[in-house]
Amino acid sequence: MTSKVAITKVETILIAVPFRVPFKIASGGARPVGENVLVRLHTDQGIVGIGETQAWRRQGSIETFASLKCAIEDHLAPRVVGRSPFELAGIISSMDEALSPALYAKAAIIDALYDLQGKLLGVPVWQILGGKFRDTVGACAVLPIKDSLEETLEGADQFHRRGFRSFTVKVGVNPEAEVKLVAAVRNRFPAAILRVDANASMHFDGALALLKKLEPYELDAAEQMVPMWDLDGMAELARRVDIPIMADECVATVYDLLEVIKRRAATVMQTKVAKNGGIWHMRNLWTIARAAEMRIYPGNHPSTSVATAAVAHLAAAWPGPLLDGPFAVGISGAFARDVVQNPLVVENGAVRVPDGPGLGVTLDEEAIAAMRVDK
Numbered sequence: 284m285t286s287k288v289a290i291t292k293v294e295t296i297l298i299a300v301p302f303r304v305p306f307k308i309a310s311g312g313a314r315p316v317g318e319n320v321l322v323r324l325h326t327d328q329g330i331v332g333i334g335e336t337q338a339w340r341r342q343g344s345i346e347t348f349a350s351l352k353c354a355i356e357d358h359l360a361p362r363v364v365g366r367s368p369f370e371l372a373g374i375i376s377s378m379d380e381a382l383s384p385a386l387y388a389k390a391a392i393i394d395a396l397y398d399l400q401g402k403l404l405g406v407p408v409w410q411i412l413g414g415k416f417r418d419t420v421g422a423c424a425v426l427p428i429k430d431s432l433e434e435t436l437e438g439a440d441q442f443h444r445r446g447f448r449s450f451t452v453k454v455g456v457n458p459e460a461e462v463k464l465v466a467a468v469r470n471r472f473p474a475a476i477l478r479v480d481a482n483a484s485m486h487f488d489g490a491l492a493l494l495k496k497l498e499p500y501e502l503d504a505a506e507q508m509v510p511m512w513d514l515d516g517m518a519e520l521a522r523r524v525d526i527p528i529m530a531d532e533c534v535a536t537v538y539d540l541l542e543v544i545k546r547r548a549a550t551v552m553q554t555k556v557a558k559n560g561g562i563w564h565m566r567n568l569w570t571i572a573r574a575a576e577m578r579i580y581p582g583n584h585p586s587t588s589v590a591t592a593a594v595a596h597l598a599a600a601w602p603g604p605l606l607d608g609p610f611a612v613g614i615s616g617a618f619a620r621d622v623v624q625n626p627l628v629v630e631n632g633a634v635r636v637p638d639g640p641g642l643g644v645t646l647d648e649e650a651i652a653a654m655r656v657d658k
């Protein structure tokens with residue numbers, strides 16, 4: 284019966300999700316809202332699948348609301364409508380022909396296809412991906428750039444009180460102040476896992492000097508310190524600094540990851556639903572990274588519970604180790620509002636894996652109406 288179901292319509296919903304406080308990282312100015320895009324796949328059986336992506340602009344992504352709407356509705360939807368959600372591989376192949384790589388646009392459709400499959404079969408997405416290997420997925424707290432050290436420490440305190448024990452400190456703007464900040468966070472939380480993330484903003488010399496000064500603070504990883512195109516610079520940092528190097532912006536496709544591995548440019552890899560094209564493509568990256576003995580850091584751009592759930596399901600069904608990643612950054616404190624009736628639960632710094640059919644989250648029409656910008 285389920286193979287007979289046909290997708291009848293691909294609907295995009297553009298929402299401006301308010302940040303609790305403006306979200307500032309080293310590349311680009313502070314953002315007052317997240318520009319997130321929900322996709323609803325309607326079927327002739329009345330079941331609707333949902334997925335999420337984000338309009339994010341920085342190295343490695345050039346997306347706007349308009350670009351995502353155009354890619355999804357004009358170029359990808361014709362490859363999806365009329366087909367069964369169980370033709371996932373065929374739909375992905377057809378979308379690649381239509382628009383390659385367009386991972387940000389495809390992410391929402393692909394995850395909505397998984398959501399649909401789960402809802403039609405009455406099972407959670409983790410079941411489709413191989414079964415549940417873990418009940419909770421560890422998340423880290425992201426500490427965005429603030430005006431003063433005290434403000435950042437206050438933010439870290441709040442996360443610590445909620446049970447977070449992993450922190451990513453955003454750096455890349457003022458190295459002198461950032462050394463003091465990392466020292467202060469380490470001093471306050473001697474047992475915590477600490478990482479820094481420069482969001483591709485530093486030149487090689489600056490990154491080398493900063494990381495050398497950060498070596499005493501037992502950092503678990505330094506994330507994308509230099510531009511995404513400077514893989515040789517990353518490889519040299521990895522050789523010269525006693526802190527593991529993480530690749531984020533420089534890895535969109537599997538081909539990017541192979542290049543990182545060949546050059547030994549990083550030993551940690553971060554994926555994101557939008558950046559990497561949803562569950563299907565993230566799992567390919569995780570498989571290759573694991574084979575290369577890289578550590579896997581599940582991330583996301585600031586997301587609602589929809590994209591957060593996609594990572595939670597993928598992680599739940601992943602049989603190997605995972606780092607506490609920032610995949611819940613939107614729902615764990617960055618966003619002031621969610622779009623679902625049953626937001627994902629973050630307890631003691633971990634996200635509980637949803638058990639309902641599909642992604643296990645249900646859209647809240649009232650919240651969507653309040654945040655929608657394409658009314």
Ligand SMILES: [Mg+2]
Pocket residue numbers: 480482506507531532553
């Ligand atoms: Mg990053």
